[in-house]
Amino acid sequence: MENLEKPKTWVQESKRIVFFGGAGVSTESGIPDFRSVDGLYNQKFDYPPETIISHSFFLKNPEYFFRFYREKMLPLGFSPNITHKKLAQWEEVGKLTAVITQNIDGLHQKAGSHRVLELHGSVLRNYCMKCHKSYSAEYVKNSQGICRCDCGGIIKPDVVLYEESLDSQVLEKSIYAIAQCDLLIVGGTSLTVYPAAGLLRYYPGHRLVLINRDETPYDNQADLVLHESLGKVFEQLP
Numbered sequence: 511m512e513n514l515e516k517p518k519t520w521v522q523e524s525k526r527i528v529f530f531g532g533a534g535v536s537t538e539s540g541i542p543d544f545r546s547v548d549g550l551y552n553q554k555f556d557y558p559p560e561t562i563i564s565h566s567f568f569l570k571n572p573e574y575f576f577r578f579y580r581e582k583m584l585p586l587g588f589s590p591n592i593t594h595k596k597l598a599q600w601e602e603v604g605k606l607t608a609v610i611t612q613n614i615d616g617l618h619q620k621a622g623s624h625r626v627l628e629l630h631g632s633v634l635r636n637y638c639m640k641c642h643k644s645y646s647a648e649y650v651k652n653s654q655g656i657c658r659c660d661c662g663g664i665i666k667p668d669v670v671l672y673e674e675s676l677d678s679q680v681l682e683k684s685i686y687a688i689a690q691c692d693l694l695i696v697g698g699t700s701l702t703v704y705p706a707a708g709l710l711r712y713y714p715g716h717r718l719v720l721i722n723r724d725e726t727p728y729d730n731q732a733d734l735v736l737h738e739s740l741g742k743v744f745e746q747l748p
């Protein structure tokens with residue numbers, strides 16, 4: 511394990527920390543990510559995952575979409591880990607202004623965080639495309655075939671599919687939080703999904719810490735890079 515004196519001091523000194531994370535934040539809770547060797551993208555399906563979880567595929571082949579979605583993308587019954595919990599504590603003591611996440615699992619809120627910006631939505635919200643009635647994730651998980659509303663409409667999970675654009679308000683709030691923060695910690699993300707990954711460019715400071723097991727295209731732009739597991743680092747931070 512590398513020397514953590516610098517990030518420890520930075521966390522102690524900071525008053526407006528922003529954490530920007532991805533699927534790697536939840537792997538230590540037992541939810542697989544997409545791009546690690548044992549991640550979803552290295553398993554075999556009839557179509558590439560990017561195709562199945564795209565907007566056009568959802569409309570064209572909803573039955574297949576829901577089969578894949580229920581089995582691979584609906585993480586229910588998992589608990590927050592040390593990283594989720596410490597971020598919630600920092601918020602509680604007034605040190606952290608936002609968690610910006612690409613995750614759709616709701617684990618930051620489950621850990622007690624309130625200031626969560628969900629760039630890619632959440633599996634916990636689901637709406638009928640016809641009458642907009644809302645449904646729980648459990649309802650979607652337990653349904654069969656195409657998930658339908660009482661009115662007959664198709665229920666769509668409130669997650670951002672490929673080909674769909676991000677919520678502009680969430681995006682604006684994320685940019686604002688990053689532009690104002692005094693410490694930006696980026697972790698558990700391959701930084702390959704846009705426009706999310708592009709948010710890093712709004713950080714004007716010199717305390718950008720990147721914690722990721724694998725290398726990322728942004729390693730050379732960070733002030734400190736730790737190729738470690740998030741849990742190991744976060745359990746040692748103040």
Ligand code: CNA
Nearest residue numbers: 532533534543544545613614615698699700723724739740
């Ligand atoms: P990704 O592309 O799968 O990358 C994950 C990155 O995290 C990889 O570079 C890993 O090396 C790294 N990593 C994995 N575990 C750890 C760990 N314990 N400590 C440190 N690093 C670790 O995931 P991204 O989030 O970058 O990609 C964006 C997609 C993945 C988003 O649209 C998410 O919605 C989607 N996703 C979300 C979940 C979830 O909600 N939990 C799960 C799987 C995928």
